[in-house]
Every structure is written in C-alpha cells, then in structure tokens.
Amino acid sequence: MLTDIKSMYEEEIKDMLIGMGEQGYRASQIFKWLHEGVKSFDEMTNISKELRQKLVENCYISNAAIEKKLISSYDGTEKYLFSFADGETVESVLMKYHHGYTSCISTQVGCKMGCSFCATGKSGFSRNLTASEMLAQLQAEQKDNNIRISNIVLMGMGEPLDNFDNVMRFLRLVSNEHGMNVGMRHISLSTCGIVPRIYELADMKLQLTLSVSLHAPNDQIRSRTMPVNRKYNINQLLEACRYYCKNTGRRISFEYAMIDGINDSDGCAKELGEKLKGIIAHVNLIPVNTVGGTGYKKSKRDRMKRFIDILAERGITATVRRTLGSDINASCGQLRRQSLGEVKEENST
Numbered sequence: 213m214l215t216d217i218k219s220m221y222e223e224e225i226k227d228m229l230i231g232m233g234e235q236g237y238r239a240s241q242i243f244k245w246l247h248e249g250v251k252s253f254d255e256m257t258n259i260s261k262e263l264r265q266k267l268v269e270n271c272y273i274s275n276a277a278i279e280k281k282l283i284s285s286y287d288g289t290e291k292y293l294f295s296f297a298d299g300e301t302v303e304s305v306l307m308k309y310h311h312g313y314t315s316c317i318s319t320q321v322g323c324k325m326g327c328s329f330c331a332t333g334k335s336g337f338s339r340n341l342t343a344s345e346m347l348a349q350l351q352a353e354q355k356d357n358n359i360r361i362s363n364i365v366l367m368g369m370g371e372p373l374d375n376f377d378n379v380m381r382f383l384r385l386v387s388n389e390h391g392m393n394v395g396m397r398h399i400s401l402s403t404c405g406i407v408p409r410i411y412e413l414a415d416m417k418l419q420l421t422l423s424v425s426l427h428a429p430n431d432q433i434r435s436r437t438m439p440v441n442r443k444y445n446i447n448q449l450l451e452a453c454r455y456y457c458k459n460t461g462r463r464i465s466f467e468y469a470m471i472d473g474i475n476d477s478d479g480c481a482k483e484l485g486e487k488l489k490g491i492i493a494h495v496n497l498i499p500v501n502t503v504g505g506t507g508y509k510k511s512k513r514d515r516m517k518r519f520i521d522i523l524a525e526r527g528i529t530a531t532v533r534r535t536l537g538s539d540i541n542a543s544c545g546q547l548r549r550q551s552l553g554e555v556k557e558e559n560s561t
Contacts, residue, residue: 214270214271214272215228215270215271215272216271216272216274216342216344217242217246217267217271217272217273217344218246218247218273218274218343218344218347218348219274219342219343219344219378219381219385221381221384221385222239222240222243222388222390223239225239225242225243226239228270229242232266232270234263234266238259238263240390241256241258241259242256242259242267243390243391244390245259246273247347247385247388247390247391247392249351249352249354249355250273251273251275252273253267253268253271253273272297273344274296274297274342274344274345274347274348275296275297275348275352276294276295276296276345276348276349276351276352277294277295277296277352278292278293278294278352278356279293279294279295279301280292280293281293281356284536284539285539286539287307287308287536288308289305289306289307289308289536290305290306290353290357291303291304291305291306292304292305292306292349292352292353294348294349294352296345296348300321300338300339301321302318302320302321302341302345302349302368302369302370303318303368303369304316304317304318304349304353304368305368305536306353306357306361307536309363311362311363312360312361312362312363313357313359313360313361313362313363314361314362314363314364314365315349315350315353315361315363315364315365316365316366316367316368317346317349317350317364317365317366317368318341318346318349318368318369318370319340319341319346319366319368319369319370319371319372319375319378319379319382320337320338320339320340320341320369320370320371320374320375321337321338321339321340321341321369321370322335322336322337322338322369322370323337323369323370323371323374324337324371324374325371325374325404325438325439325440326439327404327425327427327437327438327439327440328436328437328438328508329427329437329469329471329500329501329508331501332369332370340370340374340375340378341370341375341378342378343378343379343381343382343385346378346379346382346386347382347385347386347392350364350386350392361392361394362394362398363394363398363399363400364386364394364398364399364400365399365400365402366379366399366400366401366402367400367402367423371403371404371406372401372402372403373401373403373406373409373410373413374406376409376412379401380416383396383399383401383418383420386399387399396418396419396420397419397420397421399420399421400420400421400422400423400465401413401420401421401422401423402423402424402425402467403422403423403424403425404424404425404438404440405424405425405426405438405440405441405444405449405452406440406444407444407448407449407452410422410449410452410453410455410456411452411455411456413456414452414455414456414459414460415459417459417460418460419460419462420462421462421463421465422453422456422462422464422465423464423465423466423467423496424449424453424464424465424466424467425438425467425469426446426449426466426467426468426484427467427468427469427471427475428441428446428475428480429446429475429480429481429483429484429487430446430483431445431446433474433475433480434446437471437474437475446487450487450488450491453491453493454490454491457491457492462492463492463493463494464491464492464493464494465493465494465495465496466488466493466494466495466496467496467498468484468495468496468497468498468530469498469499469500469501470497470498470499470500470510470511470515470516470519471500471508471509471510471511472500472508472509472510472511472512472515473509474508476511476515476516476519478518478519478522480519481518481519481522481523482522482526484523484528485522485523485525485526485527485528486526488526488528489526489527493528493529494529494530494531495523495528495529495530495531496530496531496533497516497519497520497530497531497532497533498532498533499511499516499532499533499535516532520532
C-alpha cells in the first residue's frame with residue numbers, strides 16, 4: 213500500500229527516508245516541494261532520479277482536479293468542484309477581500325450531521341478527507357489563480373470535528389513555516405457542536421477561531437433543525453464553549469442562520485442573548501440559503517435588524533454576514549448535488 217506522503221510531517225518523511233537508506237536531510241527538500249503543490253515526484257528537480265523512483269514505488273501525492281468552476285458576476289467569488297483519485301468530489305469557495313484571499317474548504321465527502329437547512333448532508337456521507345486532500349484544495353486554487361491564500365475557513369462540506377485527527381494534522385501542516393505558513397489566527401474552524409471534541413480542541417490551545425453553528429436559542433428548535441442537538445444539547449454545548457474561551461482566551465463566533473418564522477422572533481433573540489451571557493462571543497447572522505426541499509425562506513431585512521438590536525441590548529454584538537457568490541450558490545453542497553444529478557444544473561464557466 214502506497215504512503216500518503218503529503219499528509220506526513222517533515223520528521224516523518226525524514227524517518228521514512230532513513231528507512232530507505234537515504235539521507236535524512238532530503239526530507240526538507242521533499243516537504244517544500246509537496247507544499248508548493250507539485251503533482252508528481254518528477255517535478256522535484258533537486259532530488260536524484262534514483263530517490264524519485266523510490267518515492268514513486270512507495271508513495272503517492274494527493275491532488276485535487278478541477279471538475280467544474282463557477283465565477284460570480286457580482287463579486288468574483290469562485291466556486292470549485294474538485295475530484296480526487298477515487299472519483300469522489302468536494303466543493304471549495306475562493307473569496308477575495310481587501311485583506312487578501314480566503315478559501316473555504318471541505319473536510320469530508322458529504323456529511324453525517326443531517327442539518328435540515330444544509331445542502332451537503334442531503335447527498336449523504338462517503339468518507340473523510342485526508343490532510344493532503346485538504347491541502348490539495350488550497351494548492352489547486354492558488355495555482356489556478358496565481359495567488360497566495362492568506363486565510364482559511366473549514367466551513368465547506370463536512371463536519372471538521374467529526375474528522376478530528378485528519379483536520380488536526382492538516383492544521384499543523386498548513387501552518388508550518390516551511391509549508392503554506394498560514395498562521396492559526398488566520399484559520400477558522402466551524403462545528404455544529406460535537407462537545408467532547410470542543411473540549412479536546414480547547415486543551416490544544418491552537419489560537420484559531422472557533423465558529424459554532426448554533427442556529428437556535430433552545431433545544432426545541434435546534435433539535436428539529438440540527439440532529440446533533442439530540443446528543444449534545446444547547447446547555448452542554450455552551451458549557452463547552454465557555455471552557456474553550458477560558459482555556460484559549462479566544463472569542464467564539466456563533467453562526468445563526470436566520471429562517472423566516474422559525475428562529476427569528478423577538479423571543480428567540482431575547483432567549484439567545486440570555487443564553488450567551490458570560491461567553492466572549494460574536495453572533496454572525498446568516499440569511500438562510502435556498503435549498504430545495506426545505507421550504508425555508510430567509511428572514512426579512514428589518515427582522516434581522518431587530519434581532520441585532522435585541523442582542524445588543526443584552527451586550528451581545530451581532531452582524532449580518534456579507535453574502536458572496538449568491539449567483540453561483542456559493543454555499544457548499546449544491547454543486548456536488550448537481551454533479552450527482554440530484555438537482556438541476558446552474559450556469560457555469
């Protein structure tokens with residue numbers, strides 16, 4: 213069985229090389245090539261032909277092939293459908309801001325969580341992504357646009373904390389000074405609320421931004437829209453969030469999809485404000501995406517403003533997330549569903 217070399221730390225590559233009878237210092241050269249995004253060992257021009265052949269015989273390099281690309285005519289946001297060696301596909305979104313490029317990548321093929329407002333889970337779950345496959349999404353976007361990505365969001369397809377070990381390996385690789393060197397403070401990880409993993413993440417003190425998909429102020433609404441709440445209820449989740457803030461000193465961003473008539477009432481806002489007391493928090497209100505089969509509609513603008521005002525009265529800051537790529541369904545899951553024939557196709561480049 214071939215070794216996934218791009219998922220390896222430099223020290224692991226060094227140990228492998230020594231085991232092959234090669235010089236350990238070659239590991240730093242190989243590591244650098246891998247994180248520059250080479251697609252084959254033949255591109256490693258400062259490595260001997262003999263060593264390259266050994267690597268071919270023992271290892272493989274994960275790559276993400278662009279199957280489809282959509283470009284927003286509004287703001288230039290780019291949405292990718294990538295495929296891997298086994299034919300599985302995932303989505304990623306590249307966004308341009310004044311401070312640079314941000315990529316929202318996937319961590320799983322599909323998702324097990326089954327949130328009712330999310331397109332990804334409607335296609336089911338296939339498998340976890342490896343650390344190298346997460347890196348490959350970034351590298352493909354950088355090469356396609358001749359840019360450097362400076363900010364990363366783990367908010368694409370999948371639940372990052374359900375693929376904990378691979379995601380933690382990815383974080384250490386992508387932040388490595390000899391790799392892409394993206395600092396942890398420039399990385400956001402989104403979770404629907406897998407409580408034990410939040411405690412584990414808090415103890416690691418990685419200094420990344422934790423985004424918690426809350427979307428409701430109470431168990432009644434949340435359990436209806438997010439099945440994970442039946443296992444880890446809101447009180448358990450918020451207790452873990454308090455622990456995270458205390459251990460890391462980092463503010464938590466609470467994602468809240470505004471759904472007309474479901475979770476956007478004055479009462480919901482008041483209840484949410486009370487629940488978040490004592491947590492270093494910011495609430496990110498998200499007009500819900502239109503996903504076939506849900507019947508959900510996004511809240512009206514004046515309702516969102518009222519929601520923000522009520523939270524502010526209780527000392528909780530909230531903003532409405534800027535919508536990018538609205539004309540290309542930039543929320544993850546929909547392009548993959550089109551490729552699987554589950555929904556009608558949109559315009560593409």
